[in-house]
Amino acid sequence: MKALTPLEEFPFFTTQIKSFINWTRKNALWPLPFGTACCGIEYMAVVGAHYDVARFGAEVVRFSPRQSDLLMVAGTITEKMAPVLRQIYEQMPEPKWVLSMGVCASSGGFYRAYHTVQGIQSIVPVDIYVPGCPPTPEAVIQGIMKLQEKISKGDTPQQRLHEKKRAAARTAGDSSIEPIE
């Protein structure tokens, strides 16, 4: 008879709830494609059959901010669009992440111009910047994988901010702020 592997012999393992939840979160990202320009078209290629972002669990594209947790800013953000982007970010429920796709969203790119926002970090907190004009689909997928790494470590700006707030409240004797998990 074949010897049992340790997991078969004892089919349980211990982990932290936090790591488990982060593991589930990183493999089921629901992106909201805020595609405004060329990068938006390239994002379609990422979702398309050839590159197939479904392999990374991020294919459930949702156009409603209420149903998504990853804001993909793909394309140039203009001054006219900036308040809209902020509003959409605020409508997304926590936990949420922001991926800035392409140099226009990241820094304004080569549009150093009167109507182009010079990087979306002045509007929303960004977790991952993907360079390129537009980035190749491979680069976008790498960006998503980097974000997954960050999420599994619990190391995103929102999570850090929340932990900080919670620690501050705890020292003040207030236990009303729940941990993110």
Place this chain on the structure above:
Amino acid sequence: MEYQFQLVTQLKEALGDGVIEHHEKTNNPNELLMVIKPADIRRVAEFLRDSKNFKFLMDIAGVHYPSSEKPLEAVYQFYNREQNKRVRIKIPHLEGEKIPSLCPVYKAANWFEREAYDLMGLQFEDHPNLTRILCHHKFEGHALRKDYPATKNQVLDVPEVFSFPPLPVNPDDDPLTTQRNVINLGPSHPATHGTFRWYCEIEGETITRAKTEIGYLHRCFEKMAETHKYQQIIPYTDRLNYCSAPMNNSGYCRAVEQLLGIEVPARAQYIRVIMNELARVIDHFVCIGTTAVDMGALSTFWYCFTQRENVYTLFEKLCGHRMLTSITRIGGVFGDLDDAWKSECRALIKKIRETVDEVDGLLSNNKIWINRMRDTGVVSTQMAIEYAYTGPALRASGVQHDLRKVEPYWFYDTFDFEVPVLKEGDNYARYKIRILEQRESLRIVEQALDRIPNGPTMVNDPLICLPPKSEVYSNIEALMNHFMLIIEGVKPPKGEVYSYTEAANGELGFYIVSDGTGYPHRVKVRPPCFPIYSSFEEVIQGGLIADAVATLGQFNVIAGELDR
């Protein structure tokens, strides 16, 4: 020249001797340039439209000459399709002087004038709604004036709120049945492709009044063009219509070449044709695929995008970038294709042809598709001409017009291809035209691949194109040449040009004013979808919201070239 002379004489006979201050011929033999006074524009436009058949108002541009006596200039482009004649009218005027609006004469004037007001501060009298169109509503100053710094941003905190003028209310009416709802779609809405906003007043699901808002992707192409050298603008042009990038930069380079008065080598012209027609095919694929997604037919999208991906792989092999190729240079093209590329391209054409047939089979006889597309978004021939439609949208409304046939460039007259025309003018016709055009474009690519001659791909002129890298590294002359051309740029002679090509959406025009330096004084793009989208409010009124989504998809409005 005969025609221009006649036209001037007739104009003077009809409207008096003083109407034309100055007239001259341009570098285009079919074009006449006239300078007139602001007050005369409406009379002249009416005469041109009614007596001389100039039914299209192609473009209105504003130009700023700060050191001139009359610092502002409005530039109109009129077009007579039957005879293929163009008239460019310039109106130099003083700051604050008003020009009568052309809205009563040409419907297309509405948005063009708003744009000239927004970016250049030209004032139009009797315009129905002279408000900002591209910049946000709290923007101060006029961005394309020479004294407005390119880097001066103005932050907006809250989006604009629209409202319709209230309808007359009869106190006896029941508010439940007479009051209308107002809804806002976009700019972040899946059906509005990310950057358009409409505001509809609805009764049930029928749109009674509509208002469109653009400018959410106004990233200042024209200002960037003024602050960069001629050859540096090429990557910016890629990002106009990003679904078919090669068409934009070859259109731009053609304009600069006309300004320089040079002809590019035959091989370069053939490469441009191949790139352009492949781009046209994938542009139509994106249009059909995304419309199908909006209609709920997701599988068509996969079919279309698979072939688009294959074309991008070919592009990448030729010039190193999949999407925004920047392959064209002033005076030729930068990449050269070899036999392996040609045979791959031939194999791909077979595959694309199969996919076009498959998409045609999936949609053309599909009952849901027909129900959604037939008789929705109908544009009559008359309306299409008034709004200066060009390209597939015009051909779907029953006008056979294609610049590749009317005024062939790059050996288009030697290729055997048809220009499909349909009469219905509805969304289904616009969709069908695209399918038919894809087949014709594939035929052109095949012929071009067969016939492409050997030879250089760039003109041999040290003032226009860079020497080969091997020379630069081994020879001081070439090194100096390279250095000077990069530092100083290409310098076209003083003058101006309005150049046009048939892009995927219609006539893509570039109006370039050169002051003899390495930087253009003014670059004005005539994006094909700008006048088409200006008719959107009128087209969707009376239809359902769902029909408006199909109409937007089939107008193929690309934000990059619409807002620039």
